[in-house]
Amino acid sequence: MSLHSRNDIYAVMSDEEFRAQARAFIEANYPDIPRFSQKRLHFSQSKPWYMALARKGWVAPAWPVEHGGMGLSATKQLIWIEENERFGAARINDIGPVMLGPLLIQFGTDAQKAQFLPKILSGEHIWAQGYSEPNAGSDLAAVRTEAVLDGDEWVINGQKTWATLGNDANWIFILARTDKSVKKQAGISFILVPMDLPGVTVRPIENLEMHDEFCEVFFDDVRVPRENLVGAVNQGWTMAKALLGHERVFIGAPRLSSSALARLDLLARKVGVADDPAFQDRFTRLRLDVADLTALFETYIEKLRHGEAIGADVSIMKIFQSELYQRISEEMMAIGGATAALLEPFEHDPRLHAAGTYLMARPTTIFGGSNEVLRNVLARMVLDLPA
Ligand SMILES: Cc1cc2nc3c(=O)[nH]c(=O)nc-3n(C[C@H](O)[C@H](O)[C@H](O)COP(=O)(O)OP(=O)(O)OC[C@H]3O[C@@H](n4cnc5c(N)ncnc54)[C@H](O)[C@@H]3O)c2cc1C
Structure with a gap:
């Protein structure tokens, strides 16, 4: 069966069927490399996972099928993210699939698409x-x-x-x-x-x-x-802005916040505060914010899938996700007590590593455009406020 016809299957597959397939695939094919890592793995470590995804044709869930992507709906993209996070799969070197690929699909010549897209999918070009x-x-x-x-x-x-x-x-x-x-x-x-x-x-x-x-x-x-x-x-500024739009949708994905929330939940049970009403109150606020972010993310994914331009308003999602992720990481530090100060994970379980999550969350308000600057963008371009 060709890659093309195989990938067409996802469009007709139910969401639950896709979830079951994604889960089974990850469980059966995730290599012997760290899970729930609080640091970005280098390609020398994460390469076997990239290659497993490449063999399956699953490196680019968001690309259209005709370019070798999975052409997934917003809901299925979210399911894919959720299943990766549930398992603690490592993040691959994804600048090719997430940023350059969509840009070449939009602006590249046929020769550039033919030269570069397959090599992103195969892991030959990082x-x-x-x-x-x-x-x-x-x-x-x-x-x-x-x-x-x-x-x-x-x-x-x-x-x-x-x-x-x-x-x-x-x-x-x-x-x-x-x-x-x-x-x-x-x-x-x-x-x-x-x-x-x-x-x-x-x-x-x-x-x-x-x-x-x-x-x-x-x-x-x-x-x-x-x-x-x-x-x-x-014309590079036009490319720069289009690519930043893709980057901000990606950074705005609920991936980081929802996995941090799951870790906060686990840590709360471990340190015995899960039933504390004051904690529950704070946890519920964070959980509802993650649900809001997830809904917002779906609206942007659908826009991208239908080829609609992503406007300056996408900055709201990047601001929302990064600050939510930081608030969750701060809550982990607050309830973690002495364990929160550890540079190595508590009980050797990377999911309980409050300091690791905290440090991972710090730069998210800087990269992809700092939140201060994005607030200026929202003020001027979306709310039409004076400079
Ligand atoms: C972990 C990480 C990964 C990164 N990866 C990449 C990458 O792969 N490729 C890449 O090209 N770049 C990358 N960056 C760089 C990132 O895009 C920049 O750090 C970011 O755009 C901010 O630029 P700067 O660091 O020069 O800070 P500056 O622009 O010097 O800003 C310093 C401070 O001043 C504030 N500030 C600046 N101008 C204004 C203003 N007009 N109004 C209000 N406040 C303002 C900023 O918000 C910030 O707090 C990465 C950054 C980090 C932290």
Whole structure:
């Protein structure tokens, strides 16, 4: 049976049938790698899981079937997330499936789709996101990494920073300045760069947990073919915004909050506060907020599935999810008592690791656009308030 016809099956399968299949698949195929990890695993560890998903054709649940995705409805995408979280499956290196793939499906040429999409699905290409620079974070349009056309090649010079798992990636997509003479947003292009080229240097950065989860990436006269440009020259800002829309839907998914809520529940039973009325009151508020977030997420997934543009209002979901995740992690710290201070999981159970969850939750209000900046976006673009 071809991949295409196999994937068509999900459209006619009932949600409960799909849940049973997803659960059985994860249980039967999850490799011998950590579960419920409170740190991002490197590709060297999580690769067997990526490959198991690749063999099954399940790397890209949200992509349309004709591009090798599963074409799942919003409800089935949620079920897939829930079953992964229930089992504690590791998060794969998902910048290709979650960010670049949807962008290429929307803006890539046929040749780019044919060249890159299958390699994301097979795990041959692992992508990093090269947007931020030392002086271009919130003010992303200030990027200074430069790409100059020389014959049929772009010559790239500059520095990117905070590239998540850039030390695992063999490709990076970057925003580069291709015209300095125009308004800053109008002089940026979106370019695909192999990371094994001469002139590319990757330097890992350790986070608060001493985990080398992100990297600086330097470009020194790096030459890539002209056709590695996605979209038109100087149209990179349009790509940047479209991709951030996908990123914010993904970061806004209830995945992190709902799994943290399950861990909070478990920890509460373990430390004996589950029946305490004051705790129950706080827990119920958090549970209802997770339910609200889940409903909101479904509305955005349906928009994406129907090819509708994601507007600036998607920022509300990213703000809601990240702050909810932090509130849940703070509640874990509050009830955890002495165990909350442990850098290693309580009773060696990663689900009871309050400090790990707390540290994982901290940066979520920063990446994908800081919440302060997204509140400004909502004020101006959605509520029409004065700047
Ligand atoms: C864990 C993690 C992973 C990341 N992964 C990637 C990645 O893979 N690729 C990538 O390109 N980038 C990545 N980033 C970078 C991320 O996108 C930036 O950190 C973020 O956009 C903020 O930029 P900055 O760090 O330069 O902070 P700044 O822009 O310097 O902001 C500093 C502070 O000032 C506030 N601020 C700034 N401007 C305003 C304003 N106008 N109004 C009000 N407040 C303001 C911000 O909210 C923030 O609190 C990652 C970041 C983290 C933490």
